[in-house]
Amino acid sequence: MKTFKSVFENYDWDTIQSKIYKTTSQDVERALAKTKRNLDDFLVLISPIAQNYLEQMAQQCHEITKKRFGKTIQMYVPLYLSNECQNICTYCGFSLDNKIKRKTLLDSEIKIETEALKDLGFDHVLLVTGEANYTVNINYFLNAIALIREQFSIISVEVQPLSTEDYERLHEAGVYSVLVYQETYHQEVYKKYHTKGKKSNFDYRLETPDRIGTAGIHKIGLGVLLGLEDWRTDSFFNALHLDYLQKKYWQTKYSVSFPRLRPAEGIIEPNFIMDDKDLTQLICAYRLWNEDLEISISTRENEKFRNNIIPIGVTSMSAGSKTNPGGYVVDPQSLEQFEISDERSAKEIAQIITDSGYEPVWKDWDKCYG
Amino acid sequence: MQTSLFKIGDKTLTSRLFLGTGKFGSNLEMEDSILASGSELVTVALKRIDLETETDAILSHLQHPNIHLLPNTSGARNAKEAIFAAQLAREALETNWLKLEIHPDPKYLMPDPIETLKATEELAKLGFFVLPYIHADPVLCKHLENAGTTAVMPLGSPIGSNKGLKTIDFLEIIIEQSNVPVIIDAGIGSPSDAAKAMEIGADAVLVNTAIAVAGNPKLMADAFKEAVIAGRKAFEAKIATQQNYAVASSPLTSFLYE
Numbered sequence: 001m002k003t004f005k006s007v008f009e010n011y012d013w014d015t016i017q018s019k020i021y022k023t024t025s026q027d028v029e030r031a032l033a034k035t036k037r038n039l040d041d042f043l044v045l046i047s048p049i050a051q052n053y054l055e056q057m058a059q060q061c062h063e064i065t066k067k068r069f070g071k072t073i074q075m076y077v078p079l080y081l082s083n084e085c086q087n088i089c090t091y092c093g094f095s096l097d098n099k100i101k102r103k104t105l106l107d108s109e110i111k112i113e114t115e116a117l118k119d120l121g122f123d124h125v126l127l128v129t130g131e132a133n134y135t136v137n138i139n140y141f142l143n144a145i146a147l148i149r150e151q152f153s154i155i156s157v158e159v160q161p162l163s164t165e166d167y168e169r170l171h172e173a174g175v176y177s178v179l180v181y182q183e184t185y186h187q188e189v190y191k192k193y194h195t196k197g198k199k200s201n202f203d204y205r206l207e208t209p210d211r212i213g214t215a216g217i218h219k220i221g222l223g224v225l226l227g228l229e230d231w232r233t234d235s236f237f238n239a240l241h242l243d244y245l246q247k248k249y250w251q252t253k254y255s256v257s258f259p260r261l262r263p264a265e266g267i268i269e270p271n272f273i274m275d276d277k278d279l280t281q282l283i284c285a286y287r288l289w290n291e292d293l294e295i296s297i298s299t300r301e302n303e304k305f306r307n308n309i310i311p312i313g314v315t316s317m318s319a320g321s322k323t324n325p326g327g328y329v330v331d332p333q334s335l336e337q338f339e340i341s342d343e344r345s346a347k348e349i350a351q352i353i354t355d356s357g358y359e360p361v362w363k364d365w366d367k368c369y370g
Numbered sequence: 371m372q373t374s375l376f377k378i379g380d381k382t383l384t385s386r387l388f389l390g391t392g393k394f395g396s397n398l399e400m401e402d403s404i405l406a407s408g409s410e411l412v413t414v415a416l417k418r419i420d421l422e423t424e425t426d427a428i429l430s431h432l433q434h435p436n437i438h439l440l441p442n443t444s445g446a447r448n449a450k451e452a453i454f455a456a457q458l459a460r461e462a463l464e465t466n467w468l469k470l471e472i473h474p475d476p477k478y479l480m481p482d483p484i485e486t487l488k489a490t491e492e493l494a495k496l497g498f499f500v501l502p503y504i505h506a507d508p509v510l511c512k513h514l515e516n517a518g519t520t521a522v523m524p525l526g527s528p529i530g531s532n533k534g535l536k537t538i539d540f541l542e543i544i545i546e547q548s549n550v551p552v553i554i555d556a557g558i559g560s561p562s563d564a565a566k567a568m569e570i571g572a573d574a575v576l577v578n579t580a581i582a583v584a585g586n587p588k589l590m591a592d593a594f595k596e597a598v599i600a601g602r603k604a605f606e607a608k609i610a611t612q613q614n615y616a617v618a619s620s621p622l623t624s625f626l627y628e
Contacts, residue, residue: 066393066583067530067531067532067579067583068530069393070392070393070394070395070579070582071393071394071395071582071583072392072393072394072395123420246477251447251474251475251476252476253476292476292477292478354396357395357396358395359395359396359397361418363417363418363419363420364417364418365417365445366416366417366419366421366445366455366458368416368451368455368458369445369446369447369451369455370451
């Protein structure tokens with residue numbers, strides 16, 4: 001089967017990077033004047049010089065998003081099921097070499113955590129794990145999903161890459177979306193950060209969205225871990241990936257997330273700093289290029305940024321998140337993946353959204369659609 | 371002066387403006403806009419409603435004596451999913467009215483003609499009043515009539531685009547040939563688009579985005595109300611035909627009268 005790899009191989013990191021950095025004001029103005037934009041325009045809009053046009057980009061971004069998604073923000077919450085992991089990823093709290101006690105939720109614990117999230121009003125949940133294929137595998141996922149299926153309208157998963165057959169089983173079990181981040185599209189840098197475990201296989205991860213698409217999952221979420229490499233070049237490759245997927249798996253929805261590297265137990269500092277201005281530019285560039293893309297902002301981001309980014313292209317937000325298994329009720333002290341930045345409760349975030357003139361949407365899918 | 375009443379299915383409506391309920395900044399804003407629009411038929415996505423609670427946040431804002439609910443199947447990718455959703459909606463909302471939306475393409479939400487026809491046939495047999503969202507495709511409209519559709523809802527331009535009546539030539543053919551009401555759905559961006567749709571003989575229009583994301587949704591809803599009335603009045607009054615050519619100063623046929 002032809003996968004994204006065959007497209008990816010036609011592009012060279014340095015050439016793309018050089019194109020981004022050589023962008024001129026005229027290029028930006030041309031891209032901004034268009035109503036339909038392609039990947040070349042995206043490249044232009046993430047360039048350093050495009051930052052001079054940030055207000056104009058934000059205004060357009062606001063209008064386009066409002067037209068396509070309305071004045072609404074979807075609410076979701078992560079539920080960490082396990083922090084067991086056989087990978088060494090030098091930026092992640094769950095990294096195998098981080099010698100801290102691990103936890104995988106039992107059935108009874110999943111139920112307790114779920115009840116707590118339902119009490120907060122959540123109807124869209126994101127299940128997260130590390131990668132521990134002997135214990136936290138497809139059978140574990142199917143069991144966990146069966147336990148919570150009736151409680152949530154949307155179940156998303158962010159777990160290790162799986163086979164097409166396993167994605168088909170998740171789809172049948174009621175999983176709505178699957179998130180998988182390439183972390184970085186720079187192959188050598190990828191190797192440096194992912195030194196051991198199944199995740200060190202760059203190509204297998206790169207081809208994962210193809211397997212998700214083939215399995216007929218409703219939505220695929222992509223992203224890069226911002227801080228590992230030059231975010232502009234990495235984001236171009238992420239957009240290239242999205243562009244390929246959207247044309248091939250045309251019945252699938254797509255979302256993009258912007259995880260900026262956050263502090264965690266025993267991890268390295270980011271190599272590349274992305275400030276709030278950069279992140280705003282990136283969000284705007286995605287929206288100006290792709291009107292339909294869902295854009296998600298997590299509690300990794302700080303309060304000020306989250307308060308102000310609501311009218312600028314965002315379509316979904318998490319709130320009150322815990323990044324450790326059992327974090328809501330059963331084991332608040334277990335090892336977390338990273339420290340969140342915005343610690344406000346779901347209720348407070350919903351109020352912030354309302355105060356911005358937006359409607360927090362808790363339910364936007366029905367189990368009857370499979 | 372009043373325009374004629376609009377008979378559709380088992381209902382007789384005064385207003386020819388249908389509203390969508392998505393994209394509003396709050397449920398209260400939605401309710402105010404619907405009331406200002408005078409609409410008597412509003413569509414609501416089944417996927418947004420919590421059928422398990424008695425007090426769904428959206429539904430509680432739609433409880434007015436003159437407002438009928440038109441549940442829609444937005445999210446369905448094929449006939450099977452749409453039929454299943456329709457049955458759930460009928461059960462929960464106690465209405466056999468249904469706006470049938472089947473769009474396998476989540477990007478432009480393009481309606482699937484094949485699955486829509488299949489589902490219409492099935493749902494009509496099950497006793498639903500089916501209002502299918504479709505492309506401005508005159509042949510499909512005739513097939514839907516045979517399948518027992520209650521009305522047809524062709525698009526004016528891509529949904530949510532606010533681009534107006536890009537499909538006008540096909541809409542005119544549909545209106546000319548139709549034996550069921552024609553409701554123009556999707557793409558109507560401004561009151562003048564709605565007025566135009568009514569002037570060419572559409573029986574009604576459905577508007578959502580243009581009202582929901584306006585600076586002042588309530589005022590915009592009122593503007594649409596007046597535009598739809600004005601357009602319908604103009605249609606009923608029979609608009610003077612356009613003069614496409616100037617009267618020639620050197621007539622070609624004057625020799626016949628010499």
